[in-house]
Amino acid sequence: MEKQSRLLCSELCVQRRLFEVTLNCTVLAWKDIQIDKKHTGRAIYGAVKAGSHCVPVCEIIAVQEKEDDSPCKDTGKWQKVPQSPADSCQHAFTANRPKYLLVYINPYGGKQRGKQIYDHKVAPIFSRASISTDVIVTEHANHARDHLKMEADLKKYDGVVCVGGDGMFSEIMHGLVSRTQQEAGVDDNSMEETLMPCGLRIGIIPAGSTDCICYATVGSNDPVTSALHIVVGDSQPMDVCSVHNEDHFLRYSVSLLGYGFYGDVLTDSERKRWMGPARYDISGVKTFLSHRYYEGTVSFLPAEGNSGTPRDKMQCRSGCSICQQTSSDKLVSKNEDSVSDAECRDTWTVIRGKFLAINAASMSCACPRSPKGLSPSAHLADGTTDLILVRKCSRLNFLRHLLRHTNKDDQFDHSFVEVYRVKQFRFTPRYQECDSEVDLRESGATGKQFLSQICREHRACGCMPSQSNWNCDGEILPHTAIQVRVHSQLIKLFARGIEEQPVFEDLYAHCAI
Numbered sequence: 001m002e003k004q005s006r007l008l009c010s011e012l013c014v015q016r017r018l019f020e021v022t023l024n025c026t027v028l029a030w031k032d033i034q035i036d037k038k039h040t041g042r043a044i045y046g047a048v049k050a051g052s053h054c055v056p057v058c059e060i061i062a063v064q065e066k067e068d069d070s071p072c073k074d075t076g077k078w079q080k081v082p083q084s085p086a087d088s089c090q091h092a093f094t095a096n097r098p099k100y101l102l103v104y105i106n107p108y109g110g111k112q113r114g115k116q117i118y119d120h121k122v123a124p125i126f127s128r129a130s131i132s133t134d135v136i137v138t139e140h141a142n143h144a145r146d147h148l149k150m151e152a153d154l155k156k157y158d159g160v161v162c163v164g165g166d167g168m169f170s171e172i173m174h175g176l177v178s179r180t181q182q183e184a185g186v187d188d189n190s191m192e193e194t195l196m197p198c199g200l201r202i203g204i205i206p207a208g209s210t211d212c213i214c215y216a217t218v219g220s221n222d223p224v225t226s227a228l229h230i231v232v233g234d235s236q237p238m239d240v241c242s243v244h245n246e247d248h249f250l251r252y253s254v255s256l257l258g259y260g261f262y263g264d265v266l267t268d269s270e271r272k273r274w275m276g277p278a279r280y281d282i283s284g285v286k287t288f289l290s291h292r293y294y295e296g297t298v299s300f301l302p303a304e305g306n307s308g309t310p311r312d313k314m315q316c317r318s319g320c321s322i323c324q325q326t327s328s329d330k331l332v333s334k335n336e337d338s339v340s341d342a343e344c345r346d347t348w349t350v351i352r353g354k355f356l357a358i359n360a361a362s363m364s365c366a367c368p369r370s371p372k373g374l375s376p377s378a379h380l381a382d383g384t385t386d387l388i389l390v391r392k393c394s395r396l397n398f399l400r401h402l403l404r405h406t407n408k409d410d411q412f413d414h415s416f417v418e419v420y421r422v423k424q425f426r427f428t429p430r431y432q433e434c435d436s437e438v439d440l441r442e443s444g445a446t447g448k449q450f451l452s453q454i455c456r457e458h459r460a461c462g463c464m465p466s467q468s469n470w471n472c473d474g475e476i477l478p479h480t481a482i483q484v485r486v487h488s489q490l491i492k493l494f495a496r497g498i499e500e501q502p503v504f505e506d507l508y509a510h511c512a513i
């Protein structure tokens with residue numbers, strides 16, 4: 001890597017230790033001069049020298065000049081810098097930093113600490129970085145979605161920030177995507193339409209109970225880390241799946257669409273909300289024991305050759321080459337056929353069968369319970385989703401498959417599991433329900449319906465329900481026959497993907513100290 005010349009070099013005394021501070025175009029570095037003398041030339045932790053530290057210039061949040069109106073006393077301590085954000089020129093660091101943000105806070109998400117997290121941990125960082133904000137504390141569910149869709153003056157802002165969990169993120173994403181389509185005159189009820197990418201980036205300040213989207217895009221659920229990604233203007237593109245029932249738009253999804261096992265767990269857990277987070281475990285065990293399978297037809301359009309495979313162990317990490325390749329392919333394809341023209345020429349693969357679970361993972365869906373996720377090699381922004389079909393098998397085999405989500409073994413290495421990387425898919429249940437059955441599933445049961453509901457759940461009577469529900473990023477869909485299309489890089493987040501261990505070598509090679 002090419003070495004860069006120093007722009008500035010000076011000595012700084014901190015707590016009676018002398019540091020040499022240097023600045024070049026990309027890195028601000030400081031090293032402890034005493035330690036450096038002791039360890040002359042000896043590298044510790046690879047290429048990192050003892051007592052040496054550096055920060056890339058693009059990650060410096062603010063620089064303020066200390067007013068030199070008092071005689072400088074060398075007390076050996078850091079001196080407090082007087083705050084004058086209005087006079088500072090922090091945005092001069094990089095062009096992509098936001099200056100004005102629209103913030104939505106869900107005060108009831110997770111442990112109901114959204115407002116506190118924002119006020120104490122995030123607002124001070126935004127203020128230090130001279131970012132102006134309009135803050136809306138939501139008053140009801142869908143407040144943020146509808147405000148974004150119909151009212152917000154989006155031209156004023158450089159981004160939208162969501163303080164809450166995955167449900168709140170979904171609201172913000174739906175509001176922003178719908179608004180963008182409305183303004184572009186795109187009919188979102190039509191599957192064939194190519195959706196318009198959103199201009200504004202979304203920042204996620206995690207304050208929910210699971211925060212899966214934040215884990216998958218930032219690598220942690222720490223509000224301060226997320227705030228810093230927003231301040232430095234990071235950008236992570238993300239695919240969005242549109243879900244339709246014939247010519248009717250249902251929802252967008254960015255993480256998991258699950259029918260069968262995950263649909264049943266969600267449906268059951270919704271009836272047990274009063275139990276709090278324990279309901280997921282209880283519903284999980286109950287659903288596992290009921291061991292229901294569902295018949296239907298899955299059809300899909302496979303992804304093209306250069307997008308890797310769900311079993312290639314190429315995990316999506318910061319600067320992922322597969323996602324970057326997708327960005328450049330998109331630029332090229334703009335000048336060629338429209339996406340739908342190309343897709344019309346592709347051939348659909350059709351699979352009929354009895355399934356315990358049909359899952360489409362548009363990201364790894366890693367979380368503390370399943371550190372690798374449902375599809376460890378799924379990519380955030382490659383224009384595909386990983387379609388996982390778990391065919392009818394014994395309870396023991398299904399348990400083996402589920403347990404592999406919690407350890408390092410390959411969860412796809414079973415004869416009853418198939419996985420495909422796809423651009424579109426459709427599902428049609430074998431037995432189509434009549435409308436009254438759909439109503440029953442949606443509204444809960446009464447009277448005769450109640451008995452029928454018990455019967456559905458009671459496998460001993462031999463009366464298996466013919467249909468499950470789709471779990472769409474934690475929401476139950478009202479239809480079982482669905483068509484799904486992946487819209488490549490439709491939104492952008494203030495994030496940079498999951499980072500590997502810091503690559504100190506690269507930074508130091510850059511830094512001519």
Ligand SMILES: Nc1ncnc2c1ncn2[C@@H]1O[C@H](COP(=O)(O)OP(=O)(O)OP(=O)(O)O)[C@@H](O)[C@H]1O
Pocket residue numbers: 105106107108109110111137138139140141142143163164165166167168169171207208209210211212474
């Ligand atoms: N003021 C509000 N009152 C009631 N519900 C709200 C309000 N604002 C948002 N919501 C809804 O609350 C739901 C849950 O919120 P959120 O996702 O923030 O937390 P969570 O469910 O605890 O976290 P996670 O989704 O990560 O498990 C969202 O679907 C959102 O639509």
